[in-house]
Amino acid sequence: MNDLKACIVQRDRTVLLECGHPGFEAAREKLNRFAELIKSPATFHTYRITPLSLWNAAALGYTSNEIADDLSSIAKWGVPAGLQQEIGELVSRYGKLKLQRYGDNGEALVLESTDRMILDEVLAVPAVASLQWTRLSPLEAKLHAAARGRLKQELMRHGYPVLDLAGYHEGQSLRLEWNSGIEGQEFALRSYQEDAVEAFEGVTGSGGSGVLVLPCGAGKTVIGLAALERQQCECLILTSNTTSVEQWIQELTNKTTLKSSEVGQYTGQKKEVKPVTVATYQILTHRRSKNDEFEHMKLFNERNWGLIIYDEVHLLPAPVFRATADIQATRRLGLTATLVREDGCEQDVFSLIGPKRYEMAWKELEADGWIAKVDCCEIRIPMDSDLREKYIYAEGKEKFRLAAENPAKTRIVMDLLNKHQSAGILVIGQYLDQLQAIAEAIGAPLISGKMPQQQRTALYASFKRGETPVLVVSKVANFAVDLPDASVAIEISGSFGSRQEEAQRLGRLLRPKSGDNQAYFYTLVSESSKEEEFAVRRQMFLIEQGYEYTIHSVKEARSGT
């Protein structure tokens, strides 16, 4: 019995998961439903059950009983009594406050509670009390519909997520269908894409608001198109960069019956507002000068949008949250590979875009063959005595850079290139000097932000054909949507523990491979240095997704593999 229990569950809502344990996989899967990974050293992973992780679970339909059962099925020494209770209390908060429409004109809302004490308590919170309330009964209070977003945000901050049942306005209708493929080859959604869209639409099929979490390469754009096809309404699509804007437009016009005259681009170059409009986040947040207004936020109200799609929700900038608070009656679909934000605004995603409606673990897609298998390996490389000495006397931030630019890495890259004779190898790094040096040493072209777009495109194409087997790339790789997929990635340096960046880089390898469908991801780190710490942080998200990094230490500064 006990040999399947891989966890120690602690009173402070942290859970320690033993890595080598036979019950590891099963426990990880369960923990992912309602806990967040916060530390992942080699022997024990630490998870924390946070209010937000519980509410996201609750929104997916998990009950506190199911969570309690899951926990006790993995807890070696049982679940502390107080904790069981606390979880029950937290989970039950989701749904204790409900927001409903009041009257028929949509101008007012009513906040309802099953518990008078809770309603009294939240109405006493200053930021909530300052809204204009009319107490209708001990269990109901009325307010103006315009405050919907603000209210949800404030209540969430106070620890009470609201179940928003106030509904949506329909928006201008727009007819569109899937384009029928060649010779009756109907375009078909993959089964999980179908599931994701249905999760967004909800049981009533009336659509709603919320976030779908899917790995890179899972076809998030197609899911967005599907949501639009179901809703049949005018739609605003917000995304992170112009290449992505172009991609959306291409998919919209290729895969659906929408004509190019119905699809507009709203960016720095072109400001079209069409029945379907695709814009960058950046244009929305652009200001003439620092204290000016956001002049392009008016895009939210320029047409009667029935649906707003937020691509890459983890990058959504703060001012866009503020604008989103004002349009809570519009259906909202968030798409992302990770709910984790480096700025900690996960709560605002929950209250203003919506709760998580669907999540597919990366490993699950891998098992079904939709994405490649990836072997992740961290290689620890010693610093030679000169470098070590410099390192010891350096300041905090210099330390990181010295370790990251460890010249011994060049040798290891060469060894790895020898090992993988195949084409499709990316060397990815953070510092231009370092990348330059390595590019010269291995005789491969370096692509950085300085390189004109045309040259980049030419190199990407040559890489795709296999004529250029190895590319050295800087941070351009983080944004380049047109960079072809690779089968081996060697990360020689990375930014200060950005989990997203690591995920993005791994994402480059995920397109299914012919043959054994296997890809390789190496990350090179200087041994016993700050770089090691940050590598651990970077890897966390992927570990949560079920990837394991094997650690390989290099003995001498120059050694074979």
Added chain:
DNA sequence: AAACACGGAA
């Protein structure tokens, strides 16, 4: 018009 260069922003 389109291509390019620059500075500010986040």
Added chain:
DNA sequence: TCAAATCCGTGTTT
């Protein structure tokens, strides 16, 4: 914590 990249607007050149 940094460095490097993007995007936007503006102004200049072809």
